[in-house]
Amino acid sequence: MENRVLVVDDEKEIRVFLNKALSRFGGFHVDLAESGEEALKRLEKEPFDLVLTDLKMPKTDGLQLIAEIAKSKPETLTIMMTGHGTIDSALEAMKLGASDYITKPLNLDETILRLRKVLEERQRFVKLRDFADQLERANKELRKIDAMKSEFVSVASHELRTPLAAIKNAVQLILSGRTGEINKNQEKFLSMAERNINRLTNILNDLLNLSRIESGRVELKFQNIKLKGLTELAASSLRPHADEKSIQIQVEIPDSLPAVYGDQEKIEQIFTNLIGNSIKFTPEGGKILISGEVLSHDTAGGYGDMVAISVKDTGIGIPPEHLEAIFEKFHQVEGSLQRSTSGTGLGLAITKGLVEAHQGKIWVKSEMGKGSVFTFTLPISESERRDLYFRFTLDKEFHRVQQNNAPLTLFLFQVVDEGGEAKEVLLNQLEEQVQQCLCRKADILLRRVKEKILAALCEANLQGAQVIRRRIEEGCQQHPLESQGGSVHVKVGMATYPEEALSKAELFRLAKERLGG
Amino acid sequence: MNPKKILVVDDEVDLVETVRFPLEMEGYHVLVSYNGEDALNQARKENPDLILLDLMLPKLDGYKVCRLLKFDERYKHIPILMLTAKIQEKDKVLGMETGANEYITKPFDMDLLLQKVKAHLSQ
Numbered sequence A: 001m002e003n004r005v006l007v008v009d010d011e012k013e014i015r016v017f018l019n020k021a022l023s024r025f026g027g028f029h030v031d032l033a034e035s036g037e038e039a040l041k042r043l044e045k046e047p048f049d050l051v052l053t054d055l056k057m058p059k060t061d062g063l064q065l066i067a068e069i070a071k072s073k074p075e076t077l078t079i080m081m082t083g084h085g086t087i088d089s090a091l092e093a094m095k096l097g098a099s100d101y102i103t104k105p106l107n108l109d110e111t112i113l114r115l116r117k118v119l120e121e122r123q124r125f126v127k128l129r130d131f132a133d134q135l136e137r138a139n140k141e142l143r144k145i146d147a148m149k150s151e152f153v154s155v156a157s158h159e160l161r162t163p164l165a166a167i168k169n170a171v172q173l174i175l176s177g178r179t180g181e182i183n184k185n186q187e188k189f190l191s192m193a194e195r196n197i198n199r200l201t202n203i204l205n206d207l208l209n210l211s212r213i214e215s216g217r218v219e220l221k222f223q224n225i226k227l228k229g230l231t232e233l234a235a236s237s238l239r240p241h242a243d244e245k246s247i248q249i250q251v252e253i254p255d256s257l258p259a260v261y262g263d264q265e266k267i268e269q270i271f272t273n274l275i276g277n278s279i280k281f282t283p284e285g286g287k288i289l290i291s292g293e294v295l296s297h298d299t300a301g302g303y304g305d306m307v308a309i310s311v312k313d314t315g316i317g318i319p320p321e322h323l324e325a326i327f328e329k330f331h332q333v334e335g336s337l338q339r340s341t342s343g344t345g346l347g348l349a350i351t352k353g354l355v356e357a358h359q360g361k362i363w364v365k366s367e368m369g370k371g372s373v374f375t376f377t378l379p380i381s382e383s384e385r386r387d388l389y390f391r392f393t394l395d396k397e398f399h400r401v402q403q404n405n406a407p408l409t410l411f412l413f414q415v416v417d418e419g420g421e422a423k424e425v426l427l428n429q430l431e432e433q434v435q436q437c438l439c440r441k442a443d444i445l446l447r448r449v450k451e452k453i454l455a456a457l458c459e460a461n462l463q464g465a466q467v468i469r470r471r472i473e474e475g476c477q478q479h480p481l482e483s484q485g486g487s488v489h490v491k492v493g494m495a496t497y498p499e500e501a502l503s504k505a506e507l508f509r510l511a512k513e514r515l516g517g
Numbered sequence B: 001m002n003p004k005k006i007l008v009v010d011d012e013v014d015l016v017e018t019v020r021f022p023l024e025m026e027g028y029h030v031l032v033s034y035n036g037e038d039a040l041n042q043a044r045k046e047n048p049d050l051i052l053l054d055l056m057l058p059k060l061d062g063y064k065v066c067r068l069l070k071f072d073e074r075y076k077h078i079p080i081l082m083l084t085a086k087i088q089e090k091d092k093v094l095g096m097e098t099g100a101n102e103y104i105t106k107p108f109d110m111d112l113l114l115q116k117v118k119a120h121l122s123q
Helices: A012-024 A036-045 A062-072 A087-096 A108-175 A184-214 A227-244 A264-281 A347-357 A382-404 A423-438 A462-478 A504-516 B013-025 B036-046 B062-070 B089-097 B110-122
Strands: A004-008 A029-033 A050-054 A077-082 A100-103 A222-225 A248-252 A260-263 A287-294 A306-313 A362-367 A371-379 A408-417 A444-449 A452-458 A488-497 B005-009 B029-033 B050-054 B080-084 B102-105
Touching (some): A004 A036, A029 A036, A050 A062, A050 A108, A077 A087, A087 A100, A108 B013, A108 B110, A184 A347, A222 A264, A260 A264, A260 A371, A264 A287, A264 A306, A347 A362, A347 A371, A382 A488, A408 A462, A423 A462, B005 B013, B005 B036, B013 B029, B013 B110, B029 B036, B036 B050, B050 B110, B062 B080, B102 B110
Parallel strands (some): A004 A029, A077 A100, B005 B029, B050 B080, B080 B102
Antiparallel strands (some): A222 A260, A306 A371, A362 A371, A444 A452
16 A cells, blocks of 8 residues: 655645655655645545655744644654754754654655655554554453453352252261161262262362462462471371371471471462372382472572472382473373372462462472472571571681681670660661671671671681670770660670681580670 | 251252251251241241351342341350351351351261251250
């Protein structure tokens, strides 16, 4: 389709020239207007792709025309024609919305080129915009369908539950003997029916759970959680099942594992699902080991952000071709144990969803016939991250100074507040003072633990450390910490490696011992 | 001694039957209602010893029936066990807020239900 161009110029010669040139050589459909007013009238009546306008015209000039078009016909492109030396007007025109400008006297080739370029650009833009619109619409549609799906699952689960209840009641009535005596075979098959009703109920529950997780409607009640206790709890609730197959469940989560930030109930569900799975796929006499550690530097992308928990079993293992798909809905490995009597095929999908809702990741390693290891990560609680960083860096420092036989001093500060009211505030003040006293050293490590502050200082020998200690004590005297009533003083404990102690444990012990001094 | 009176409310006739039967076998006198309005009327007229109440009911839903009874001095002593196919946490909370004594999700275990009925009646 040829592009429609409106040429606006008060000089007749130019109109005639452009009319001929643009239609003959440019292939445009050209219309003419001799003033801004006429141009606006034409634009009201029919659409143009582009308006090529002169700058200086009586009454409505080019700038006004461009501004007007930009306002009322934003789809129409404008190009300004200016004489030499009126570059300011050209820039003004661009600011008002013109796509380009050309200078008079006009060069025919250049004019056509500029027009084409501007029009092509517009075409590309329109195409892109249409594409974006389409995507937006499709996305909207998908969101609607997704919401419908969730709604459907929720309604379906509810609607199925009621008839299921009647069936279950009826079967249980007969099974219980209330309706009369039943024989062995009747009991066997009714029990089978009952088992499968329960299974169907589990599937419904899982479906509903998963749909909520998938649509992001799962609500997490975040808090700091110690994993050791929670894991023991989950393990002991599953031990009866494990005992049936003489499977040993061992929890080896260290006390020192930092607390995670998560939803207690959901994390318990993660454990229950994974341990339950392991029991299911582990032959008699097997073993399940649950362990946890802080993710090491390079794998976590930032030290001390996540803990990794592993559930390792001596089960039948997962064929390599299934490893990828195992977390998908309804994915079950063919020929897996007990397919007919248990498992909804949703457990791992739910587990993955729950882990991901905690910003964690889950993965599996497996060897056929030997067993599988499921590992998932959870974020470490904010308050422990700092602590952890301290410990990690201190370990590193200690290792370093041990190797080079260089000194490392550990300070332990404690606020003794007889009033006992404003510990947190006092600790803040103390931390600041400590930092000021030590600020000439670049690599101080600071950690707050309960009512104490720990600081480690590298490359300060015993004498230097004692000087620093005196300075802090004096500093505390001169700028007393402000407590609300009561009297406050600061205790400082200190130990330096290698002059005094030989191991890190010794270092801590010594610093602690001297806390009163 | 007169047998204890239990009002069973559910719009699913089959479900009502499967609950009524074992209750009657246990020796209870069972009244039945298939919608909320009728349930409320019967409860007020018959003053049952316990009510098994479905949540989703025609005319007047279970929440409302429960609230109307529990906020009435004359009837608030009647134990109400909610039977429902809704299993979401928020529904449970809502159910408890209306003053229901128990919240039992469908499908339920028959023996468990009978135990709970017995426990509430002996209180």
